[in-house]
Amino acid sequence: MIGHGRAGGAATILNAVANWKGSAFGIGLMTYAEVELDRTGTIKGDVPGVDTRLIEICVGLVLERLGYDYGAVVRTRSEIPVASGLKSSSTAANAVILAALDALHEEMDPIEAAKIGVAAARKAGVTITGALDDALASMLGGVVVTDNKEMLLLKREELDTPVLILSPEKKLFSQETSVSRSRLISPIADVVFDLALRGDYARAMTINGLAYCAALSLSAEPVLLALEAGAKGASLSGTGPSYAAIVEPHRIEALEAAWRPLGGKVIRTYSNNSCASKGEGT
Numbered sequence: 604m605i606g607h608g609r610a611g612g613a614a615t616i617l618n619a620v621a622n623w624k625g626s627a628f629g630i631g632l633m634t635y636a637e638v639e640l641d642r643t644g645t646i647k648g649d650v651p652g653v654d655t656r657l658i659e660i661c662v663g664l665v666l667e668r669l670g671y672d673y674g675a676v677v678r679t680r681s682e683i684p685v686a687s688g689l690k691s692s693s694t695a696a697n698a699v700i701l702a703a704l705d706a707l708h709e710e711m712d713p714i715e716a717a718k719i720g721v722a723a724a725r726k727a728g729v730t731i732t733g734a735l736d737d738a739l740a741s742m743l744g745g746v747v748v749t750d751n752k753e754m755l756l757l758k759r760e761e762l763d764t765p766v767l768i769l770s771p772e773k774k775l776f777s778q779e780t781s782v783s784r785s786r787l788i789s790p791i792a793d794v795v796f797d798l799a800l801r802g803d804y805a806r807a808m809t810i811n812g813l814a815y816c817a818a819l820s821l822s823a824e825p826v827l828l829a830l831e832a833g834a835k836g837a838s839l840s841g842t843g844p845s846y847a848a849i850v851e852p853h854r855i856e857a858l859e860a861a862w863r864p865l866g867g868k869v870i871r872t873y874s875n876n877s878c879a880s881k882g883e884g885t
Contacts, residue, residue, distance in 0.1 A: 604640040604673075606706025609633055610697035610879035612683045613690040614766065614847035615840045616748075616808045617799050618815055620785040621792035624754040625736030625885035626799040626807065628762050629744040629875035630847075632689065634681040636698035638662055638706045650679050654775035657692055658699045660723040665703040668719065684770050684868075688841030692729045693737040696720030701881035713878060714756060716743040721754070731782060737841070744876040748799050758800060761876040762849075764835070767858050769825050769846040771867035780832070781819060785842075788814045805836030805849060812838030812846070819843065825865060833857040849874070 612632040619625030627720055634882035636658070648655020656784050658677045666673055677699055683691045700716050717738040724730040724738075736749040748758040791814040798807035809826065816823040816839050825846040829837035850858050855871065862869050 606702040606704065608636045608638075608698040608701030608703075608705060608879065608881045609831070610694045610701065610741045611744065611875040611877070612694050613737050614768070615688065615838055616746065616804050617736075617792060617795045617811050618785070618839075618841060619732040619736055619749070619751045620697040620732070620782060620842065622789045622796065623732055623750065624748070624792065625732065625751050626746065626748045626796070626831040627690065627736045627740035627802075628804070629740050629877075630689070630768070631872040631875045632682040632870070634683055634691070634694040634698045635728075636695070636702040637678045638702040639676045639678075639701060640673040640706050640835055641675065644672070644673045646677065647675070648677045650677075653679075653685065655791045656728055657723055657727040657873055658695055660664040660726050660870050661696050661699045662703045663718060664719050664723055665700055665707075668708055669707060671707060675706075677702075684743070687770050687845075688839065688843050688845040689768065689770070690734070690737040690741055690796065690841065692724055693720060693734050694741045696723055697738065697742045697879050701879055705881040713742050714739065715723070718754065742879045744878055745874075746804060748796070760802070762804065762809045762850065762874045764849045764874050765852055765855055766872050767829075767834075767848045767850055767855065767862070768840070768870040768872060769862045769865065769867060770870060771844045771865075773844050784818045785815070788818050808838035808847075808849070815839050815842070825862060828865075829858055832861040834858055854867040
């Protein structure tokens with residue numbers, strides 16, 4: 604009884620730490636999962652060098668929700684840098700949940716499946732707000748706007764644009780973020796939330812990025828360089844350290860050249876409007 608799942612990463616438009624309202628959009632970097640059910644009664648992650656508590660909890664919650672008493676071995680592989688602000692935790696959770704459902708030959712509403720991942724992330728202590736925005740952007744694709752306190756999806760639509768990611772070498776884990784300093788920019792986050800609801804995603808993400816860089820004492824230089832190179836919008840993704848920019852095709856080379864001297868890795872990708880999926884072939 605082996606199942607497979609795949610989910611895409613996401614980048615930030617509005618980080619939800621300041622006011623519990625969030626917005627994110629899917630990107631084309633993928634995480635793949637395999638869940639092999641057994642009769643051991645123990646759920647074990649098999650991903651060398653990675654803390655597997657989250658993916659183990661995800662499988663446990665799926666089995667509990669559906670009334671099964673299996674053990675499992677859980678494996679993932681990912682194109683997304685860990686602790687980079689590109690939603691690696693939400694994406695891994697989604698892929699594993701879908702792989703577990705595939706192994707069980709069960710169906711589940713994708714929003715409910717994503718909420719299992721949110722519950723698992725809270726239980727594992729890898730999130731501050733529950734990251735419903737990140738989970739749904741990964742699970743549904745496209746742009747989402749959410750109320751993470753009320754666990755509501757407020758808006759979802761498609762976005763078609765090239766995306767550039769600047770991924771520094773260092774890692775920043777969400778749970779290490781200064782919540783108190785982030786809450787200081789709540790009035791700015793309210794403005795960004797209104798922009799996101801109106802579909803002005805480029806301005807929303809840029810304001811979000813500048814505000815959170817100030818609050819978290821991170822460099823705003825990548826955001827400013829992106830704008831100088833002609834990006835439509837740029838932001839710190841999550842709580843960093845990665846930055847994301849949406850850009851017209853003819854501006855890609857200029858933006859990549861502007862970011863390359865900063866070090867780390869510049870990744871070219873595209874917005875992802877496809878739902879996460881389960882089954883062989885993922």
